Amino acid sequence: MSMTATSPAAGAANDPLRTGHYRSFLGKTWALTKPYWQSEEKWQAWGLLLVIIALSLGGVYLSVWFNQWYNDFYNTLQNKDAPGFWLQISRFCPVALIYIVVAVANYYLSSMLQIRWRRWLTDVYFERWLKGRAYYLLEVSRDDTDNPDQRIAEDIDSFTTSTLSISLGLLSNLVSLFSFVFILWGLSGPLSFTVAGHAVSIPGYMVWVALLYAIAGSWLTHRVGRKLIKLNFDQQRYEANMRFAMVRARENSERIALYQGEEQEQRNLRQRFHAVWSNFWSIMRVQKNLTAFTSAYGQIAIIFPLVVAAPRYFGGAIQLGGLMQISSAFGQVQGALSWLVDSYSALARWRSVVDRLTTFNDRLDSIDALHQHSNRTQLQQGGGISIRDTQLRLPNEKVLLNIASLTLEPGQHTLINAPSGSGKSVLLRMLAGIWPWWTGQVQRPENVMFLPQLPYLPIDTLRQALAYPQAAEDFDDQRYQQVLQLCKLEPFIGMLDESRHWAQSMSPGEQQRVAIARALLKKPQWLFLDEATSALDIGSEQQLYQVLRQQLPDTTLVSIAHRTTLRAFHQQEWQLAEGRLQAIEPQALPV
Missing domain, CATH: 1.20.1560.10 (ABC transporter type 1, transmembrane domain)
Known part of the structure; x- marks a missing residue:
């Protein structure tokens, strides 16, 4: 489509x-x-x-x-x-x-x-x-x-x-x-x-x-x-x-x-x-x-x-x-x-x-x-991601990234590693359809979810913050309690119906755990994580990735991160260098 x-x-x-x-x-x-x-x-x-x-x-x-x-x-x-x-x-x-x-x-x-x-x-x-x-x-x-x-x-x-x-x-x-x-x-x-x-x-x-x-x-x-x-x-x-x-x-x-x-x-x-x-x-x-x-x-x-x-x-x-x-x-x-x-x-x-x-x-x-110009991404019911002859620019027309060819197949968990300011986050924004400054040919599935580094938490009940942007009624209490336990957010189970400014009530690490809990609720076909666990220690980060792999076996992970410890959870790695994206040899076997 x-x-x-x-x-x-x-x-x-x-x-x-x-x-x-x-x-x-x-x-x-x-x-x-x-x-x-x-x-x-x-x-x-x-x-x-x-x-x-x-x-x-x-x-x-x-x-x-x-x-x-x-x-x-x-x-x-x-x-x-x-x-x-x-x-x-x-x-x-x-x-x-x-x-x-x-x-x-x-x-x-x-x-x-x-x-x-x-x-x-x-x-x-x-x-x-x-x-x-x-x-x-x-x-x-x-x-x-x-x-x-x-x-x-x-x-x-x-x-x-x-x-x-x-x-x-x-x-x-x-x-x-x-x-x-x-x-x-x-x-x-x-x-x-x-x-x-x-x-x-x-x-x-x-x-x-x-x-x-x-x-x-x-x-x-x-x-x-x-x-x-x-x-x-x-x-x-x-x-x-x-x-x-x-x-x-x-x-x-x-x-x-x-x-x-x-x-x-x-x-x-x-x-x-x-x-x-x-x-x-x-x-x-x-x-x-x-x-x-x-x-x-x-x-x-x-x-x-x-x-x-x-x-x-x-x-x-x-x-x-x-x-x-x-x-x-x-x-x-x-x-x-x-x-x-x-x-x-x-x-x-x-x-x-x-x-x-x-x-x-x-x-x-x-x-x-x-x-x-941002509505040119070809959406499809299933399948992978294909990027051909694509150039990403900044609003001032400065060229940020050139991609001659990139294909991501379903089930092929991918880690994208690059220095800050290289354009990796802009790449995800382009795939999400919110970045209009690009030219080329892009295809991706419809059922995707993007987790930014700092998640958005509405001033509402915790139940609604977890379900956002869907309605809180779309999921039952048992499911909310389950994902909070999986993400080590047990102290918040009794606060599901409390309305707060959660961005001020939670630490950055807890906010990132809430974002992972959202992904567990919604079970997307593809999940893009843009430094989505950077506020957590290595052990907690690995525990959450294990939960994602176990609870979402049909979801393909695409992670942008700096930590090499995440290589173990991905099957291929891409690296940005001098405005170009290229594959590198895998450093570890998948979990």
């Missing part, structure tokens, strides 16, 4: 989050947004969105009602009309209650839509990150895409929240603008004056004043705050780098303690926090100027319409209610037109999040294309 590789172009066509061909910010945002609204959840999503939009429009309608109520209410105050005053209060209370209900429902349904969207998008990114071992290739290729975990955990949350709030806020402001601009036009009346003996009349002058005020404010806001986009982008990266360094120090606490590396770790953490601190100060300085401007802009907007409309009020053209209604309508129009001013900080953060997710997508797209 052959593993068929999908072409990069075909993979791109099926990728719901391919953003690389979009250049504009709106194009990138649309590429990130569109998939969810065309997904299997589209009907629920669109239904929620339409209800939220209806609630938002209802809120605008209530604002229009309140604007008219201002006129009636303040006129009763001016006229000292007590019955009219209480009538207006009685009209206000039920409408205010409806406004509260609408606001609460709007918040609840918006939050529901946001978390549903985030869950769907997170699942997609989990799949993209894990598919084709992108998580591994991002690391080994020394890629500059920093902290994918932070992009999935935090940036997706920020993206969904910001996209909904900004989009709905823009829609609400547009509806408010069209609703109140006609009210303000009718209330403000014409502005008449004489210029050089010519009478000039500007109808609806308050609308034009609001427009000029908002345009000037938006332009100045962008001039003051445009640096926030890059600064917010960098701040996310610096914060994530510091968190990663702290997690890494925690994961390697014992090694750091043995080296007495506390001072060096402190210097490293301080250096990373200095980047956070320095960039935050830059954000503070820009945000200070932006806050000063927007605060002044907002405060002036409170009195500005009163000052402009005051001549008509004092001239008797309008009453107090009309003045307050003009002030309210002007505030609504000016606020809608000044949406950029009020939302600039949020827009800057949103822009940085979109850029981070887009660069992450672009890198995942390139990794997907790279993965196609």
Whole structure:
């Protein structure tokens, strides 16, 4: 059976989050947004969105009602009309209650839509990150895409929240603008004056004043705050780098303690926090100027319409209610037109999040294309391993190993011996299908298992750690107890259902014994051991190899090791020398 590789172009066509061909910010945002609204959840999503939009429009309608109520209410105050005053209060209370209900429902349904969207998008990114071992290739290729975990955990949350709030806020402001601009036009009346003996009349002058005020404010806001986009982008990266360094120090606490590396770790953490601190100060300085401007802009907007409309009020053209209604309508129009001013900080953060997710997508797209090259190994139901005219390279294209011809037959236990850095571990990674930097012809069986030098132990029950990546229920208690006894892990038999961070609870030797126990559970056709017993003493290592030979008689062993004592458990030996793999005469008979 052959593993068929999908072409990069075909993979791109099926990728719901391919953003690389979009250049504009709106194009990138649309590429990130569109998939969810065309997904299997589209009907629920669109239904929620339409209800939220209806609630938002209802809120605008209530604002229009309140604007008219201002006129009636303040006129009763001016006229000292007590019955009219209480009538207006009685009209206000039920409408205010409806406004509260609408606001609460709007918040609840918006939050529901946001978390549903985030869950769907997170699942997609989990799949993209894990598919084709992108998580591994991002690391080994020394890629500059920093902290994918932070992009999935935090940036997706920020993206969904910001996209909904900004989009709905823009829609609400547009509806408010069209609703109140006609009210303000009718209330403000014409502005008449004489210029050089010519009478000039500007109808609806308050609308034009609001427009000029908002345009000037938006332009100045962008001039003051445009640096926030890059600064917010960098701040996310610096914060994530510091968190990663702290997690890494925690994961390697014992090694750091043995080296007495506390001072060096402190210097490293301080250096990373200095980047956070320095960039935050830059954000503070820009945000200070932006806050000063927007605060002044907002405060002036409170009195500005009163000052402009005051001549008509004092001239008797309008009453107090009309003045307050003009002030309210002007505030609504000016606020809608000044949406950029009020939302600039949020827009800057949103822009940085979109850029981070887009660069992450672009890198995942390139990794997907790279993965196609690692899918060229021919898989077969049985038989041996065949490598022909194969060249292995490093990610920087440096040639590491050339193999003209290598054949391993079933039942022929093989020891591969080579100095460190010669490429023997890369050879196993290529056979495992996780190393894409190679050319040639390779065939291997399907039922294989690879044991690295340091096994992965999930933070879970010991039962699940032994069965990984299969389900713990795939094996019974008797089998778990048996393999633990065979691997000299008897003290852990009573801990099968305990959930721990086993990598910190076990010594390196015990962790390698757990890996051997996994192999005994799964009984693969071929078992590759990459320095898988290097943390054990010679006697324990030989005991485990004897267990493997006895308990897995139908499994072919391929070991990478430096110890010559393992020759007794293998029937042939290969050695790497000067970038080439060659057979040497066996030094001992098989056990």
